Amino acid sequence: MLLKDIPTAHDIEKAEERIENYIHRTPVFTSSQINEIVGLKVYFKTENLQKVGAFKMRGASNAVLSLKKEQLKKGVATHSSGNHAQALALAAKLSKIPAYIVMPQNAPDVKVAAVRQYGAEVIFCEANLEARESTLREVVSKTGATFIHPYDNYDVIAGQATAAKELIEDTDHLNGIFSPIGGGGLMSGTLLSAQYFGNKMAVYGAEPKGADDAYRSWKAGERILMKNPATIADGLRTSLGERNFPIIQKYVKDIITVSDAEIVEAMKMIFQYLKLVVEPSGAVPFASLLKVKNEFKNKKIGVILCGGNVDLAKLPF
Amino acid sequence: MLLKDIPTAHDIEKAEERIENYIHRTPVFTSSQINEIVGLKVYFKTENLQKVGAFKMRGASNAVLSLKKEQLKKGVATHSSGNHAQALALAAKLSKIPAYIVMPQNAPDVKVAAVRQYGAEVIFCEANLEARESTLREVVSKTGATFIHPYDNYDVIAGQATAAKELIEDTDHLNGIFSPIGGGGLMSGTLLSAQYFGNKMAVYGAEPKGADDAYRSWKAGERILMKNPATIADGLRTSLGERNFPIIQKYVKDIITVSDAEIVEAMKMIFQYLKLVVEPSGAVPFASLLKVKNEFKNKKIGVILCGGNVDLAKLPF
The missing domain is CATH 3.40.50.1100 (Rossmann fold)
Structure with a gap:
């Protein structure tokens, strides 16, 4: 798979125009209580409020x-x-x-x-x-x-990229974005939008420890498939796609992995302070930010809340 | 208590100006899935997203x-x-x-x-x-x-009235508003805003069966205090205030009481479809609307989600 085939800025702009009537431009949420606890300014892109409850x-x-x-x-x-x-x-x-x-x-x-x-x-x-x-x-x-592959598809990647493009447009000079990695569709789209529309803003990958194939692939410099993933974040159990990996390899600033306990803690904070329902996968980027928050003191960080489709009978609290 | 002392339209407009920098102008949420299930258009005023998590x-x-x-x-x-x-x-x-x-x-x-x-x-x-x-x-x-009394206070009533004023301004010709009744602060404010700014729009009171003093007072034509309230909606266990009752008596169109099971069911729908966290009291107006939805086929109804401060360890599902 060649990096020269990846979506261009124009492809993402065209995608944005094309899907305008099919999606919501989701709002960006902030919480002064969260900012106080975390010691930085967090801007949550609420894709849990997207149609069907996810950026997909x-x-x-x-x-x-x-x-x-x-x-x-x-x-x-x-x-x-x-x-x-x-x-x-x-x-x-x-x-x-x-x-x-x-x-x-x-x-x-x-x-x-x-x-x-x-x-x-x-x-x-x-x-x-x-x-x-x-x-x-x-x-x-x-x-x-x-x-239509769920992530290993350039049209899909260009579509997912519009979430970060909106987040960048609706905020003022973020210092970075935390985005989840499952198959890598949202992650590769986020990286491309940060390059094209965010002045090459730093993007951090967020991954469950129990499905850390992206972290291991990135370290190894080659795609390693996930065997027997074990994490509460069911949306992120898949392995990285062939088209997604080279984009991540080239542009990601860092990948932070988090335990299920850290995911649940982040999920609780999102429910409690933002009053938003997120699925476990949707809390992984915030869990990752919480883990490394001291490196971002007083900075402005975007976090993608990627989905809210959780079985209410099985909430982990 | 004389009805001539109640907040005027001007009092509510002044309140709105006064509190502008202290509160959020909360958004109005809709869900095409909820509209399909309920058979009418519902406009949720998201006071669970208000500062401190409630209209208060x-x-x-x-x-x-x-x-x-x-x-x-x-x-x-x-x-x-x-x-x-x-x-x-x-x-x-x-x-x-x-x-x-x-x-x-x-x-x-x-x-x-x-x-x-x-x-x-x-x-x-x-x-x-x-x-x-x-x-x-x-x-x-x-x-x-x-x-500062929580509800039996005209400045408090004028402040609470701004929620319905915003809801009326941010929607187009609602056919009615469902608002909860506890002490009656939000309810009396909602009624006044509907009179002054909503062309005397119909307002429906929503009350838990286990704390139905407003319903009984309204029927009796005199204020009956609540003894031993028993409902999951802890925010609505209080008795109607002295200043609140005459406003409700004069202007409310109907009061609909709901069981705890109906409240929990409404709460689940709000979590599931709106992806919003509400406390049991916050779900009471929607529960009441669900109960009488057949009377509002294809109408446009506003519903006030009054608060989101729920103990996550004690969610009823």
Whole structure:
């Protein structure tokens, strides 16, 4: 994968125009109590308030709206049981095209219902990656739908990049941004927007210790896949994508890993002081900032609250 | 208490100017998923995002900022273990005047700490109303501080009225507003703003079944005090105030009472779809709307999310 193929500033600006009516321009929240406790100024980009409750709506919308006319008719497909599935289903619904979502048989009912609510067709498969991929291939070959990868896709990356672009525009001279790393879609987009629109602002990756493939890949200089991830941050258990890794390798300033206990603590502070519901993955960037806060005394730091889709019956407090 | 003494439109406009730098103009949230489920358009005024996490900051600020010069020096006092205590403490801190808060010995540590964090002096007393009142009298006679009642006070009512005024200004021709009733401070303010600035818009009171003194008082035509309130909505357990009752009696369109189960269900929907943290009391107006939603098909209804200070360790789900 060559770095010369990555989205340009123009690609991200086009994505922003394209998805304007499909997404919310989410607000930036601050809390004087949090600032006092942390000893710096924190600007939270509230992607938990995004449509479908996560930033994923940006990338999915840009991918759908970038399809060629002949592709549109046949619709889109993906395998996911998470926020990308809902986002792609809604983006397809808004574009009035079919969506086919491959989900594991053991996916929670509530997630299946959410995807169906947006009019997508759900195709069940065994609960393993091989079954997901083979079922997806069957669906694509039968329907002619275009596969939209949740993160390893340049249109998706350009879409996710719009979150950091907005954050940079809506704040004044941040000293850095903390963004989570799962597959690397949001992270690579954040890095590109910081380069293009943020005067090469420092961007810090935030990763759960129990799914630290990005940290290890970055240190090793080669992509190491995650085996048996174990973290409460279910949205960040995936391995880095092929297109995402080189962007992270080139531009990330540092990667900070955090324990589940640190994630839960950050989540509690977000609930308590911001009065916002975030999922565990959504609290990982703030947990990382809390860990290294002494390096940022009195600075202005952006933090992306990437999603809010948590099972209320399973809150960790 | 005469209705001719109640705050005028001018009083509320002056309150709005006065408190401008002490409060947030909170945003109005909507959710297309909630609108679909409920069958009407709901506009949530997010007072859970207000300073100190509740609308109480409005009334407390207006009361402090309405003090005469000679009163200011001696500060303010109240008895409360709830949001009014924190609001008065912060308003006093911002005005650089002393605040004395009488709290029961068994008040949760976190509430005591919150009040002290704003620089107020906490005076403990026995955990009953008589002890609270006598301790408050002692404090007032010793310090010369002005007692700011949490709701039975016209400056407080005028301050609380600004929430509905903003909601009316930030939406387009609502068909009605649902507002909670505890002591009646927010409710009477909401009613006045609907009269003055909302073209006499219908306002519906929302009350827990387990603390339904407003409903019973309204039906009886005389103020009936609440004995042994029993509801999860701890912010609404108080009895209607003397100054609040006549305003409610004159202007309220209807009062809808809800069970704790209905409150919890509404609270869950607010967490799930709006991604907002609300306390049980904050969910009571939406619970009431859910109960009578069929009477408002396709209408536009404002709902005041009055507070978000919930103990995360005791969420009812």
